[in-house]
Amino acid sequence: MESKGISKAIIVRLPRYYRYLGELMEEGVERISSGELSERMHVTASQIRQDLNHFGGFGQQGYGYNVRTLYEEIAKILGLDNEHHMIIIGAGNLGRAIANYGNFEKRGFIIDGLFDRDQRLSGVDSRGMRVYSMEELEPFLETHMVDIAVLAIPKTAANEVARRLVRCGISAIWNFAHTDLDVPDNVIVENVHLSESLMRLSYTLANQKADEHMACGEKMSDG
Amino acid sequence: MESKGISKAIIVRLPRYYRYLGELMEEGVERISSGELSERMHVTASQIRQDLNHFGGFGQQGYGYNVRTLYEEIAKILGLDNEHHMIIIGAGNLGRAIANYGNFEKRGFIIDGLFDRDQRLSGVDSRGMRVYSMEELEPFLETHMVDIAVLAIPKTAANEVARRLVRCGISAIWNFAHTDLDVPDNVIVENVHLSESLMRLSYTLANQKADEHMACGEKMSDG
DNA sequence: TAGATTGTTAATCGATTAACAATC
DNA sequence: TAGATTGTTAATCGATTAACAATC
Secondary structure: OOOOOOOHHHHHHHHHHHHHHHHHHHOOOOEEOHHHHHHHHOOOHHHHHHHHHOOOOOEEOOOEEEHHHHHHHHHHHOOOOOOEEEEEEOOOHHHHHHHHOHHHHHOOEEEEEEEEOOHHHOOOOEOOEOEEEHHHHHHHHHHOOOOEEEEOOOHHHHHHHHHHHHHOOOOEEEEOOOOOOOOOOOOEEEEOOHHHHHHHHHHHHHHHHHHHOOOOOOOOOOO | OOOOOOOHHHHHHHHHHHHHHHHHHHOOOOEEOHHHHHHHHOOOHHHHHHHHHOOOOOEEOOOEEEHHHHHHHHHHHOOOOOOEEEEEEOOOHHHHHHHHOHHHHHOOEEEEEEEEOOHHHOOOOEOOEOEEEHHHHHHHHHHOOOOEEEEOOOHHHHHHHHHHHHHOOOOEEEEOOOOOOOOOOOOEEEEOOHHHHHHHHHHHHHHHHHHHOOOOOOOOOOO
């Protein structure tokens, strides 16, 4: 899998291709052209072909792409062909939301446990998932092969926990804390900064109004 | 607030500037140069100056930027200077996680209620937050001014609920469902596709290994 | 004033789109 | 074969970086 020279922008789009191909499979579609896919996804056909060709010639002239083959190829590129073991730090609502979302497990992301500093949550099973105390973190990581740690804790605790995880050899952190982590370069961090996402929405809301002159089709009835 | 010609890339960065300026304020820093800020944020000073100048000359030659002023200016640009009313569709773990994250309210995002099709959750207060049944959605929106609807429901229900929201005049949807929404152009959609985020992490994990030859500082002790 | 740092223009770099020859 | 559609090169577009004159 040649990772050289693949731009960030392509990697952002790849999971979206994967999702649309999955939907096509569910619909029983066997082949698709870049043109048809471009209409569905609202991107240019040129971009689709360009993107896919960074990884190999998955298509066939005059035919298009085989949906299942392309789906599986992208899975391989994304590293979904082997299992990942995760732990979730923070067993609050967010941590439990991630733990209970079954589709991650289906894609090979296995959740080995949750950790929370609140002792009262320890041991409690939520859907067969075990919750450990934070003191058990290091011993746990010594006896379990864990790739990914999910950080679902307040920002004040984030960097301290990140340090502990790094010291135990964690290679990737999925960070939901509202702060940037300061970790060594070899540790992968994927941020989900929800407040930033909400602010982008807010920006669009504040600035679209000026542009679009309230071109609403329907209006709220004022009950 | 000139929204003309502001690129997507800048809007993505703006909330991050805002966050760092907030941190600086907490630290009691009063002024900062683009150079200092660039070191903290790991972006170029040139980009910071270029970005900010799209909205106005907030700095002063020889001095830099006043932290508080810049913070407040960016708040205005992002539309954080006026209140937003939100409802959350889906009172599962994810919906409740968003409802319970107090900082949204602090920034003026007021949550007026949660909705869930599971009648058993109705009426139950979680931190003073009321949960309504889905039948109450339309009557509620007729009597309350709501800007933003948060979609924290399975993808299978997402588009149907989105249609109902649009019919009631909702102007923006913060979409956590694992699918793209099909709504009119005047409705703003901000997606949080968590599975795509996890796949990007997976990609980096799968492809970094090849590059970096496991240059870990510390190794896991095999207990 | 001298030093610092901005605002802004120009140069570079990269990503997207268009076009078309190759080929199934 | 003729038609369709890819893979790929070339053209365009936009975003980032560098440089420096303006100015506090």
